[in-house]
Amino acid sequence: MxxxxxxxxxxxxxxxxxxxxxxxxxxxxxxxxxxxxxxxxxxxxxxxxxxxxxxxxxxxxxxxxxEHSHSPEANRIEVVKTLNIIKESASHTHDRPVQLIQDAVVNMHQSSHSYMPNKQALGKQISRIRNKNLPPQPQELEDIEVPIELSRTINGESFLAKEVEFGEEKMMIFCTIPNLQYLQDAEYWLMDGTFKTVPLLFQQMYTIHAPVGGENARVLPLVYVLMTGRSKVCYNQLFQELFRLGEAASVTLNPSFIITDFEQAAIHAAQDEFTSCLHKGCFFHFCQNLWRKIQASGLAIEYGSDEEFSIKLRYLTALAFLPSSDIPNAFDQIKPLMPSSAEAVVQYFEDYYIHGTVRRVFRNGTEN
Known part of the structure; x- marks a missing residue:
């Protein structure tokens, strides 16, 4: 039998x-x-x-x-098994939720897909599972303790390179020695801060990216820094700590040029610490700043519906591709072509980028 x-x-x-x-x-x-x-x-x-x-x-x-009093649900069994796979993966991997979900459902029968919770609900489940494995959020800076498993990479390398306190501020620098070596080899660095993925006690996570891989290089994040402040003093301290980490690892950190957004504190600190380095403003952030001014001036609808209007305003961002010495003259030539309704935008651009703050910052000839 x-x-x-x-x-x-x-x-x-x-x-x-x-x-x-x-x-x-x-x-x-x-x-x-x-x-x-x-x-x-x-x-x-x-x-x-x-x-x-x-x-x-x-x-x-x-x-x-x-026997049961209702019909069986074959699809439900497949859904339960798939949800178990997602939960197991959420507990033991660091894959992005969207990738984790995609990997789990790829082998499901098409008819079972409609029985699955939506991706937003699955994403929340994944977050809850992962948060259960994390310590509670500290309420004071002195309460911060990084678990061993989060202070090392999956390869076992030390990842929390340094914790620094100065005055009322604190920063936590996450980096590996191989990443410092990549920074040493890189001709340029890209630096930027984000505010969306930051623990409660910190203002931002600042990241330093650089090309890795020689001829087939990809730009990768190599240094992550949790910072409680965004002042010039904080950025000066960050760069000085990087130099110390480099010295300890016999690594020289001296890129040919650095690309940042237009945050003045970061720009001035970079110029203080990287004295032989050229500094360049990020074109994406440049365009983003102009777009925000267009929105603030109530011109977003006209920009989106009137092609001639939008092209003329894009003349302004195109100035970034000229040699810096030619930009003031070129601006004077295109200024009369600007739509009268965009006068506030054009004046902002002239005051800030042509004759104002950014122009003064880069007047040493290192701008772009």
Whole structure:
């Protein structure tokens, strides 16, 4: 007589269920190796479906099965198994939620996809699972303790390079020695801050990117810094600490040029510390700044619907591709062509980029 082995499936709470003929049953009780199961929808559908199994060599062998009062749901079983895969991966990998979900559902039958929770709900589940494995958010700077597993890379290298406190400020620098070596080899660095993915006690996460890989180089983030402040003093301290880390690793950090956004504190600090380095403003942030001014001036709809209007305003950002010495004269030539409704935008551009703050910052001939 052939024995029927029941597939074991975990519930959302990690408790065992068995799959019998397309039905999921939850454990009621056991007496030694004999297990008694009841329908997972016993209360919802008032279902009296039951099963008895014997545990042999870690397999549940079906002994008896009592029919259910509702039809089986084959799709549901596949969904439960897929959700278990997602939860397991969320606990043991650092993959992005969208990638984790995609990898889990790729082998599902097409008809089962509609039974899955939406991606937003799955993303929240993944976040909850991962947050359970993390320590609580500290309320004071002195309470911060980085767990060992977060202070090292997956290869076991030291990742939390330095914690620095100065005055009222604190920064935590995350970097590896190989990453410092990549910075040493790079001709240029790109530096920027983000505010969306920062623990409560910090103002920003500042990152330094550089090309890695020679001829087939990709620009990768190599240094991550949690910072409580954004003053020039903070940036000066950051760059000085990087130099110290480089010296300790016998690495010289001296890029040919640095690209940043137009944050004045970071620009001035970089010029203080990297005295032989050319500094360049990021074209993306340059365009973003102009677009914000267009929006603030109430011209976003006209910019999006009037092609001639938008082209003329794009003349302004195109000035960035000229030699710096030619920019003032070129601006004077295109200024009369600007739409009269954009006078506030043009005046802002002239005051800030042609004759004003940014122009003064880069007047040493290192601008672009």
């Amino acid at each position: 052939n024995q029927e082995i029941c597939e074991l499936v975990k519930s959302a709470q990690g408790k065992p269920k068995i799959n019998v003929h397309g039905y999921l049953l939850v454990k009621d009780k056991n007496n030694g190796n004999r297990y008694y199961w009841c329908c997972e929808f016993r209360k919802k559908y008032n279902c009296n479906g039951r099963a008895i199994t014997d545990l042999e060599n870690e397999n549940h062998i079906l002994v008896s099965f009592k």
